[in-house]
Amino acid sequence: xxxxxxxxxxxxxxxxxxxxxxxxxxxxxxxxxxxxxxxxxxxxxxxxxxxxxxxxxxxxxxxxxxxxxxxxxxxxxxxxxxxxxxxxxxxxxxxxxxxxxxxxxxxxxxxxxxxxxxxxxxxxxxxxxxxxxxxxx
Amino acid sequence: xxxxxxxxxxxxxxxxxxxxxxxxxxxxxxxxxxxxxxxxxxxxxxxxxxxxxxxxxxxxxxxxxxxxxxxxxxxxxxxxxxxxxxxxxxxxxxxxxxxxxxxxxxxxxxxxxxxxxxxxxxxxxxxxxxxxxxxxx
DNA sequence: TTTTATGCAAACCGTTTGCAGGACA
DNA sequence: TGTCCTGCAAACGGTTTGCATAAAA
Numbered sequence: 443x444x445x446x447x448x449x450x451x452x453x454x455x456x457x458x459x460x461x462x463x464x465x466x467x468x469x470x471x472x473x474x475x476x477x478x479x480x481x482x483x484x485x486x487x488x489x490x491x492x493x494x495x496x497x498x499x500x501x502x503x504x505x506x507x508x509x510x511x512x513x514x515x516x517x518x519x520x521x522x523x524x525x526x527x528x529x530x531x532x533x534x535x536x537x538x539x540x541x542x543x544x545x546x547x548x549x550x551x552x553x554x555x556x557x558x559x560x561x562x563x564x565x566x567x568x569x570x571x572x573x574x575x576x577x578x579x
Numbered sequence: 580x581x582x583x584x585x586x587x588x589x590x591x592x593x594x595x596x597x598x599x600x601x602x603x604x605x606x607x608x609x610x611x612x613x614x615x616x617x618x619x620x621x622x623x624x625x626x627x628x629x630x631x632x633x634x635x636x637x638x639x640x641x642x643x644x645x646x647x648x649x650x651x652x653x654x655x656x657x658x659x660x661x662x663x664x665x666x667x668x669x670x671x672x673x674x675x676x677x678x679x680x681x682x683x684x685x686x687x688x689x690x691x692x693x694x695x696x697x698x699x700x701x702x703x704x705x706x707x708x709x710x711x712x713x714x715x716x
Numbered sequence: 717t718t719t720t721a722t723g724c725a726a727a728c729c730g731t732t733t734g735c736a737g738g739a740c741a
Numbered sequence: 742t743g744t745c746c747t748g749c750a751a752a753c754g755g756t757t758t759g760c761a762t763a764a765a766a
Binding site: 512514528530532533539541542543548549551552553555556557558559560561562563564565566567568569570571572575 | 649651665667669670676678679680685686688689690692693694695696697698699700701702703704705706707708709712
């Protein structure tokens with residue numbers, strides 16, 4: 443997917459900042475938050491502001507380029523993987539890892555129980571990752 | 580369960596404020612947030628501060644009297660139902676409803692996929708409740 | 717009497733907003 | 742050229758904190 447094209451198609455201008463932000467999240471498995479992205483870009487784009495990161499991510503979320511995560515912590519994280527899936531966060535090192543999970547079954551169950559028309563499903567786990575488990579022994 | 584006893588057992592003092600806060604959440608199906616609790620108590624306890632509500636809820640969460648929820652919105656909500664279960668929030672009226680759900684299967688799946696030792700599971704849905712569905716027709 | 721809790725106000729932190737100057741198309 | 746974007750700084754909203762006073766044990 444060409445991000446420049448996607449931006450143009452949705453009526454947004456292509457700017458160096460937007461390309462740079464996309465560069466940091468594209469196939470980035472670390473699920474960074476706005477601050478992470480900002481700090482990553484700081485050396486190469488010292489004039490870029492945190493507000494621009496936020497505004498860019500809002501657009502990216504709107505046009506379906508990223509997914510916004512709430513992993514039981516204060517700051518939002520962004521995931522380039524927009525395919526529906528769950529997340530697990532390590533309470534020791536704060537690493538966040540993707541988890542494949544069929545959510546249709548859960549949606550159906552919730553709909554049956556409550557009568558709601560279900561829009562979104564969010565599944566998130568916390569735990570201790572393999573590396574931190576080793577360190578603790 | 581006698582809240583006064585639970586507080587004492589855990590080394591906390593029993594105060595009118597704590598009893599009053601507990602009174603608003605005990606068997607309250609509305610999953611209120613701190614502001615809601617504060618406003619509910621305002622008429623009867625005009626001197627009670629929002630800070631006290633927060634401090635009280637922190638204790639209640641610590642001693643297992645309430646569960647803290649993140650329902651894909653800004654403010655936390657509190658649930659007197661501490662039995663593991665999921666939640667669904669109506670995006671129109673913001674009502675939050677409990678959903679029974681077996682989370683052991685999901686935990687096991689996540690553990691198998693990632694190697695994590697799973698601590699917590701959070702499942703939350705958004706959608707449109709039956710009443711708001713009717714209104715929209 | 718000792719210890720803990722309250723209420724106030726200020727601080728905090730992630731995020732959003734308004735706006736003047738600057739860049740894209 | 743017209744429109745949109747950027748960067749700054751200030752505002753915002755939910756939450757936390759420090760501290761003097763007050764209440765519980």
